[in-house]
Amino acid sequence: MYLILLGPPGAGKGTQAASLSKELRAAHVASGDLFRQAQKQGTPLGLQAKAYMERGELVPDELTVRMVLERLEAPDCSGGVILDGFPRTLEQARALDQALGASGKNIDAVLYIKVSEDELVRRLGGRWLCRDCQTPYQTISSPPKVAGVCDSCGGELYQRPDDSRETVRTRLRVYEERTAPLIAYYIDLNKLIEIDGEQGIEEVRSEMLSALKSGVRAR
Numbered sequence: 001m002y003l004i005l006l007g008p009p010g011a012g013k014g015t016q017a018a019s020l021s022k023e024l025r026a027a028h029v030a031s032g033d034l035f036r037q038a039q040k041q042g043t044p045l046g047l048q049a050k051a052y053m054e055r056g057e058l059v060p061d062e063l064t065v066r067m068v069l070e071r072l073e074a075p076d077c078s079g080g081v082i083l084d085g086f087p088r089t090l091e092q093a094r095a096l097d098q099a100l101g102a103s104g105k106n107i108d109a110v111l112y113i114k115v116s117e118d119e120l121v122r123r124l125g126g127r128w129l130c131r132d133c134q135t136p137y138q139t140i141s142s143p144p145k146v147a148g149v150c151d152s153c154g155g156e157l158y159q160r161p162d163d164s165r166e167t168v169r170t171r172l173r174v175y176e177e178r179t180a181p182l183i184a185y186y187i188d189l190n191k192l193i194e195i196d197g198e199q200g201i202e203e204v205r206s207e208m209l210s211a212l213k214s215g216v217r218a219r
């Protein structure tokens, strides 16, 4: 199964992708995590992506598409993939369709997590991530048991530099301009499923699973 989680920064894509990946036994492929990993390792890709990420802008399509398509070739992706944060532009969506089509595969569904802008700004301000396993926490709605420590692996929690107020504003604007047009693109392909992302984590997860089971699509 190939699923895309689409939605603005802070919508909960990472949290839901991690949980769906376990439930559906599909690989979780997060383009932002791949870029952060490349930066940590100091690879040329990481260095090229750094300045764009710090400004809250999109990394150029060419670099992003190459990185994600390469990741999709890995053996753990053969049983299915949950894409988180990719595609983020029409060019990326078309490149993905083309690459999957060439190997006789296609996207089964796109789960669009809808959340209001006020809620996104509130959530991103209180977001903490594990340095080691990337598990996300939220100060109010899903805090860790011990402040600053990951419940899953004991790793140190940190706040992403691009979650600062100023950069969040840029990321939301970039989302509206470059990524939101994908909603219409996937409606046209009859693949879009809209999910109410303002519910609790468990409710969002169960709405996703039942929507996938019933196969209802937005029109």
Ligand code: AMP
Binding pocket: 009, 031, 032, 033, 035, 052, 053, 054, 056, 057, 058, 059, 060, 064, 084, 085, 086, 087, 088, 089, 092, 162, 171
């Ligand atoms: P994320 O962790 O998904 O919020 O991504 C963090 C940053 O990585 C974004 O603000 C972009 O700079 C970059 N990035 C992640 N995914 C993509 C993508 N599909 N296209 C372009 N840039 C991306």
